[in-house]
Amino acid sequence: MPDPAGAPWSAPGTDPPSSAHLHVLVTGATGYIGGRLVPELLAAGHRVRCLVRDPGRLRDHPWRGRVESVRGDVTRPDTLAAAFEGIEAAYFLVHALGTGPSFEQRDREAAEAFGRAAAAAGVRRIVYLGGLVPAGVPASELSPHLRSRAEVGRILRASGVPTAELRAAVIIGSGSASFEMLRHLTERLPVMVTPSWVGTRIQPIAVRDVLRYLVAAVRLPPEVNRTFDVGGPDVLTYREMMLRYARVAGLPRRVIVPVPVLTPSLSSHWVGLVTPVPSGLARPLVESLRHEVVCGEHDIATHVPDPAVGLIGFDQAVRLALKRIREADVATRWSSASLPGAPSDPLPTDPEWAGGSLYQNEQELAVDASPAALWEVVEGIGGENGWYSFAPAWALRGRLDRLVGGVGLRRGRRDPARLRVGDSLDFWRVEEIEPGRLLRLRAEMRLPGPAWLELRVEPGPDGGAVYHQRALFHPHGLAGHAYWWAVAPFHRAVFGGMARNITARARQTAATGPTT
Incomplete structure (x- = not known):
């Protein structure tokens, strides 16, 4: 599948020697990132086992016949031992969504159970995708959503299993909740009275680059047990992201008027009213935009060098996310009659509100x-x-x-x-x-x-x-x-x-x- 430079799409080292092929466990395979990560791991030669509460939810994925599936739940420790049997590396890609202490407690207990089970099974590496934490902001001032993500990372790193915690801000790709919120807001409102967080600086990253890092992370040296900030080459305000999305999508220039009166709660209801993204999902995304989320380091490049053509910029990431629609494949996408060929493509299993309005x-x-x-x-x-x-x-x-x-x-x-x-x-x-x-x-x-x-x-x-x-x-x-x-x-x-x-x-x- 072509990348922006026209070279075949592949994660680094997708043809490693057989000794580098691992037996990996993926949680969250029915989610946005997990559903796109599994085929990349298979292409890299790994054996994949998916831990899912209901294996039937994998039936619409084109790769379902090439993976093992085991019924289990990260919140139920008694189901994890069988899932980890023979596993060498594991991906933690699940999170609770919601507000109040209950969802943070569920995240905490799930991470603790996962870490204990991985250590008991002799797993050599955990890979976790978390949220980019604003520099210098105390944990007490973070949104509950972001605070919980950071706590999960700390728990996994303390599990005794070397853990690579990749921290990303807004992920650009069709089906990503953050991208769909941006897409629907920009396409539906030529004139917007917006919350003040549209002035927040963000370092978005293309889903292709996220997956490239995730695939490579299972081969990090055993002494690596740390966080890595991952982001694309552009640092933009949310307002600039909307304006640049409109330009790439061929829309007239948007008029954006920020106002300071919309709280995160009101903002999430506003997003839920204007877009099909559920307000319960929009709220944690909006709350995480109160602070700047810009990478403080790029140490991941020491282990996973940047591609020769560079990381994918915001405009190109948007073009890739919109490509299927522009190429008229949208009809087969929504009828589940064609299979996506690249991580930025929509999947038939994406939620109804993903992929733009149809x-x-x-x-x-x-x-x-x-x-x-x-x-x-x-x-x-x-x-x-x-x-x-x-x-x-x-x-x-x-x-x-x-x-x-x-x-x-x-x-x-x-x-x-x-x-x-x-x-x-x-x-x-x-x-x-x-x-x-x-x-x-x-x-x-x-x-x-x-x-x-x-x-x-x-x-x-x-x-x-x-x-x-x-x-x-x-x-x-x-x-x-x-x-x-x-x-x-x-x-x-x-x-x-x-x-x-x-x-x-x-x-x-x-x-x-x-x-x-």
Whole structure:
């Protein structure tokens, strides 16, 4: 997978001698970092065991068949001995989220149990990803979230097992809670009255660099038992991050007006209102922005040298996080039909609020016709056959598109019966076709964001078929959201009628015989 310099994506030493291959335990494999770390460890030749409370939660990961899984819970010490059997190195990537002393107590007890079990099993290395601690700030003044992260690191380092604690601030990558909060705030609000923490200086880091450090950390010398600050090459305020995100994403310049009256609690509710990131998750993130989080050292480079092209900067990290959407793979990302190829790509297992907003209209109907008859209708859509629903609305949309410089409906189709990838189809383009099963069209009309229309045929009971139809729209900025909700009232008539008429035509085709 290409990195910013065009070289293959790999962690350092991904082809080590066999003696360097380890049996590693990963906790938090169902989370953001853990789910992306496992395939990197496998690529490095390590054997991986995942400790999960419910092994069934791994089923949607593409690497699930290549790892061991063991049921257990870091908060239940009696489940850890079996998990550590034969393990040489272990990753601690779990944290409780919440407020009050209870979540800090859970974090503390989990770290203590994990450290004791690792020491008893003779584990040679623990690797822990914590939060970047502001320099010179007493523990009593840290946010509960950050204070707990630091305490977990101290407990693991005191466990008797050499521990590498990597401390990172904001991680830039699709699916990262910190990045998704930044993404949604910037895309949805062209003008923002913001809390004063938008002036806080932060040293963000690309998820690719985080994973590069994590993979390499299992091979640190046994005498290394310490913290490492890890960050990218840029130090920015949160305001600068929003402005630079807008520039990279092609959005108009944002107007940001900070005010001092929003407390962390109010800020988290504001974030929860404006973005789909849950306020319970937003609050610890916001509270951690009260103090500057800038690396105080770069000692990790002594053991894990920087790449020849340098660490990934903020703008490039954002481009990588947005790349899948810009390359039109967003439709398959949300349908879980494609697998991410790099750590900055979204995963099908990411939460619903990750990966940016995606609006969709879905229709599904059973058909008393064979899949072949239904597919004939699907493949014949557009051109002279039209779009099987509300023809005046389609014609009006085509005329409006031409008025604003778009292609309109005048292009028709290359062949009246057959389609191939790359064909123009009125104001759509054939992006993917699986004969007899799937047709995905990408809109080429003028829209404030990319859009797709996906038509799928599947076998049904008793020789019939099932028709699946999805219209997808990824809004670009506030204009994209406004556009979707402006046309949403017409979707039932347009897309619902389209599904009904396509299936009706398939029944007619089945009764009269194929036309080609």
